Amino acid sequence: MGVTTALEWLSSCSGCEIAILNIGEDLVELLTEHLDIVHAPVIMDHKYFGQCGDEGTELEIPEAAVGIVTGGVSNEEHLEVLEEMRKKCKILIALGSCATQGGIPALMNGQDSARSFDEIYQTPSTDEGATRPDQGVPDLLDRTYALDEKVKIDLMLPGCPPNPAHIAELITALLEDREPDLPTKSVCDSCPTRREGKGSVSTVKRYTENAEFDPEKPVGEMRCLLEQGFMCMGPVTAAGCAKRGAPSCIEARVPCRGCFGSVMPKGNQMLDMMNALASNGIDFKSVVDRRSMLRFSGAHGNLRPPRKAAVKEE
Amino acid sequence: MGKVLQIQPVTRIEGHARISVHLSDDGNVEDAYMSLMSLRGFEKFIEGRPAEEVPRIVNRICGICPWMHHTASNKAVDGCFGVTPTPTGHKLRELLQVMAHINDKILHFFFLAAPDFVLGPDADYSVRNVIGVVKAAPELASKVVKMRQLGQMMLDRFAGKAIHPIAAVVGGFSKPMLEAERQELLNDTRTLLDFSEYALEFAKENVFSKYMDVIGELGVITTGFLGTVDRADGSFRIYDGTQRLMKADGSYVDFEGEDYLDFLGEHVEPWGYGKMPYAKSWDEGFSLDLDEPKGIYRANTLARLNVCEQMSTPKAQAALEEFRQAFGRPAQATLLYHYARLIELVYACERTIELLEWDGITDTDVRAKVNPGAGRGVGVVEAPRGTLIHDYTTDANGCIESANLIVGTTHNIGPMNMSVKQAATSLIKDGVYDQGILNKVEMAVRAYDP
Numbered sequence: 110m111g112v113t114t115a116l117e118w119l120s121s122c123s124g125c126e127i128a129i130l131n132i133g134e135d136l137v138e139l140l141t142e143h144l145d146i147v148h149a150p151v152i153m154d155h156k157y158f159g160q161c162g163d164e165g166t167e168l169e170i171p172e173a174a175v176g177i178v179t180g181g182v183s184n185e186e187h188l189e190v191l192e193e194m195r196k197k198c199k200i201l202i203a204l205g206s207c208a209t210q211g212g213i214p215a216l217m218n219g220q221d222s223a224r225s226f227d228e229i230y231q232t233p234s235t236d237e238g239a240t241r242p243d244q245g246v247p248d249l250l251d252r253t254y255a256l257d258e259k260v261k262i263d264l265m266l267p268g269c270p271p272n273p274a275h276i277a278e279l280i281t282a283l284l285e286d287r288e289p290d291l292p293t294k295s296v297c298d299s300c301p302t303r304r305e306g307k308g309s310v311s312t313v314k315r316y317t318e319n320a321e322f323d324p325e326k327p328v329g330e331m332r333c334l335l336e337q338g339f340m341c342m343g344p345v346t347a348a349g350c351a352k353r354g355a356p357s358c359i360e361a362r363v364p365c366r367g368c369f370g371s372v373m374p375k376g377n378q379m380l381d382m383m384n385a386l387a388s389n390g391i392d393f394k395s396v397v398d399r400r401s402m403l404r405f406s407g408a409h410g411n412l413r414p415p416r417k418a419a420v421k422e423e
Numbered sequence: 424m425g426k427v428l429q430i431q432p433v434t435r436i437e438g439h440a441r442i443s444v445h446l447s448d449d450g451n452v453e454d455a456y457m458s459l460m461s462l463r464g465f466e467k468f469i470e471g472r473p474a475e476e477v478p479r480i481v482n483r484i485c486g487i488c489p490w491m492h493h494t495a496s497n498k499a500v501d502g503c504f505g506v507t508p509t510p511t512g513h514k515l516r517e518l519l520q521v522m523a524h525i526n527d528k529i530l531h532f533f534f535l536a537a538p539d540f541v542l543g544p545d546a547d548y549s550v551r552n553v554i555g556v557v558k559a560a561p562e563l564a565s566k567v568v569k570m571r572q573l574g575q576m577m578l579d580r581f582a583g584k585a586i587h588p589i590a591a592v593v594g595g596f597s598k599p600m601l602e603a604e605r606q607e608l609l610n611d612t613r614t615l616l617d618f619s620e621y622a623l624e625f626a627k628e629n630v631f632s633k634y635m636d637v638i639g640e641l642g643v644i645t646t647g648f649l650g651t652v653d654r655a656d657g658s659f660r661i662y663d664g665t666q667r668l669m670k671a672d673g674s675y676v677d678f679e680g681e682d683y684l685d686f687l688g689e690h691v692e693p694w695g696y697g698k699m700p701y702a703k704s705w706d707e708g709f710s711l712d713l714d715e716p717k718g719i720y721r722a723n724t725l726a727r728l729n730v731c732e733q734m735s736t737p738k739a740q741a742a743l744e745e746f747r748q749a750f751g752r753p754a755q756a757t758l759l760y761h762y763a764r765l766i767e768l769v770y771a772c773e774r775t776i777e778l779l780e781w782d783g784i785t786d787t788d789v790r791a792k793v794n795p796g797a798g799r800g801v802g803v804v805e806a807p808r809g810t811l812i813h814d815y816t817t818d819a820n821g822c823i824e825s826a827n828l829i830v831g832t833t834h835n836i837g838p839m840n841m842s843v844k845q846a847a848t849s850l851i852k853d854g855v856y857d858q859g860i861l862n863k864v865e866m867a868v869r870a871y872d873p
Binding site for chain 2: 118120121122123124125126127128130131133134136137140141146150151152153154155156157158160161162163168183184186212213214216217219220222225226228229230232233234235236239240242243244245246247249269270315316317318319320322324325352353357358359360361362363366368397398400401404
């Protein structure tokens with residue numbers, strides 16, 4: 110029998126699970142010969158309250174040597190599942206940027222979330238008088254949390270989505286009982302674009318026009334997008350997305366938005382980026398919507414509701 | 424007092440849901456619900472974001488169909504900024520979106536649904552999964568894994584990211600396609616087209632004919648349908664077209680995406696976070712009553728095949744004709760969603776080849792000039808799970824002022840509840856139930872691929 114493994118997903122989109130599948134043919138061998146999946150809602154039918162749904166009211170996940178959790182924690186059920194996973198798994202892995210730093214759903218941390226969740230049931234297409242559902246659905250927490258804000262996490266692998274090669278490396282390293290070999294530098298460090306020096310850029314522009322490049326030539330011959338005047342979060346973002354010699358977005362000739370989170374696990378990409386821009390003589394006021402720089406790392410208290418939100422326009 | 428069976432989590436689906444079956448004292452079904460358990464708030468937290476950034480934020484609504492959110496969002500932002508993408512920009516977006524449908528269908532049918540058919544609905548839960556399929560039918564499984572991976576890597580190589588894409592942009596696309604890339608994609612898609620024909624034949628022989636009695640009974644309900652068709656001739660469309668809302672009797676109205684508020688409403692029940700869209704324009708209100716539903720239509724594969732006049736590609740059209748001959752139009756049996764899904768797989772491969780063979784696909788004029796500003800835009804595409812609507816309003820600075828989203832899966836929340844109740848009521852009698860029976864109730868949900 111293989112190594113017992115449990116998978117769970119919390120406030121997530123299933124992109125991390127697709128990234129696991131994207132390991133490809135090697136995954137078949139991992140799944141059939143090396144791992145013994147004991148719980149994984151996306152692919153197998155183990156249930157929380159017995160297979161017939163009539164055994165108790167405390168959710169139950171089997172014991173496992175390895176637990177992998179994707180998504181952040183934003184409601185009571187997520188918390189219950191995460192605590193059960195911690196209790197039952199010897200090694201607990203936070204997979205993907207939602208699990209490590211809150212990810213996109215933590216953008217809600219920048220708002221008065223109770224009010225915003227209510228307003229979702231008051232859109233122009235929603236029946237008049239509708240209110241937020243509250244019967245038998247898990248209560249929402251005050252904000253979205255990264256996993257390590259709630260339980261002890263043994264290993265973290267960020268990315269939105271994470272890199273399939275690194276997921277495979279992490280699992281293989283665990284099976285071989287060694288330290289995984291994972292990137293520790295920044296996106297810029299993994300970027301082959303041509304850097305010529307600061308030049309005359311003094312403001313950053315929105316990505317409403319394409320970058321300048323010769324499509325016939327490789328990415329390495331395109332000038333750095335920051336040097337072209339675009340906002341690019343490469344300097345303050347953890348490396349790991351590159352699959353074919355260049356960061357994924359840069360491969361599509363599109364600037365980075367920071368989806369692997371900060372280089373240091375609890376860093377602040379917005380502050381880091383503002384400093385990076387300022388130290389290069391760029392006016393930070395030219396950045397439209399600074400909060401958006403925290404769109405992948407709004408947990409750990411990085412994104413908070415605007416202070417005046419409570420007394421805003423009555 | 425009777426008891427409540429909590430089937431939680433609903434498994435081999437792509438989200439968080441629970442089925443509750445309420446039994447009376449004598450063990451018969453009094454009621455049954457399927458509730459969506461998660462709420463994230465995309466409509467609110469994109470407020471204030473520069474609109475051109477939103478297509479690379481809302482793709483995180485779904486990691487399985489990020490391309491559809493990406494293209495619908497880009498279409499909405501085009502509308503806000505009053506820009507018309509270049510012809511090549513439009514076609515590249517459609518190409519990538521149609522390619523993304525290919526993987527999705529392979530994933531759903533073979534990885535999520537197939538265990539119920541290959542191993543049987545009553546097989547033990549510990550083997551009734553894709554790992555069980557690999558062990559039971561290694562040759563088939565190896566082929567399926569290879570083909571899904573090929574489809575994903577086609578997207579990934581050309582567009583940088585297959586999951587949570589960034590390459591479609593307001594005004595068009597971020598980069599042109601090289602001739603060498605076109606040739607490589609064409610080769611790969613021809614391989615996938617062969618596989619799609621094999622998959623359809625495999626399923627006809629081993630699933631649809633074998634489980635015909637189950638198909639005729641499990642989760643069967645009678646509803647209307649919603650999909651997208653070509654404005655000129657009513658052909659099946661997934662990237663652009665007019666919306667067609669059909670009643671159960673086959674009569675229909677067509678409307679443009681931007682007018683959706685006149686035709687669709689969203690009903691809210693206190694027992695699930697998902698809103699339930701319904702046909703407001705039928706003026707009959709909302710009811711999930713099995714004998715007399717009100718306002719209920721379905722979306723996703725079966726709906727799209729029901730509303731279209733024909734498929735615009737030859738192999739998919741031949742398959743649709745055979746399907747209609749056997750099941751009529753509109754076909755209502757819930758498990759036929761799987762059959763329809765495989766016909767769409769054939770279409771997606773054929774349409775990908777058509778788009779790649781179009782002369783202009785390698786043109787370098789991929790993005791129109793864009794000026795951020797105030798406006799409103801409604802972007803509609805067909806996601807694997809149904810008609811996807813993104814409706815944005817921007818301020819003078821081109822940032823999102825308000826947003827309304829109707830996501831594909833949600834159209835079917837009402838119908839899934841009906842199918843669950845129908846399945847539970849007919850399968851659970853006098854207190855007799857087991858894991859196989861409860862799995863069949865889940866199969867009624869799985870058909871909709873939520």
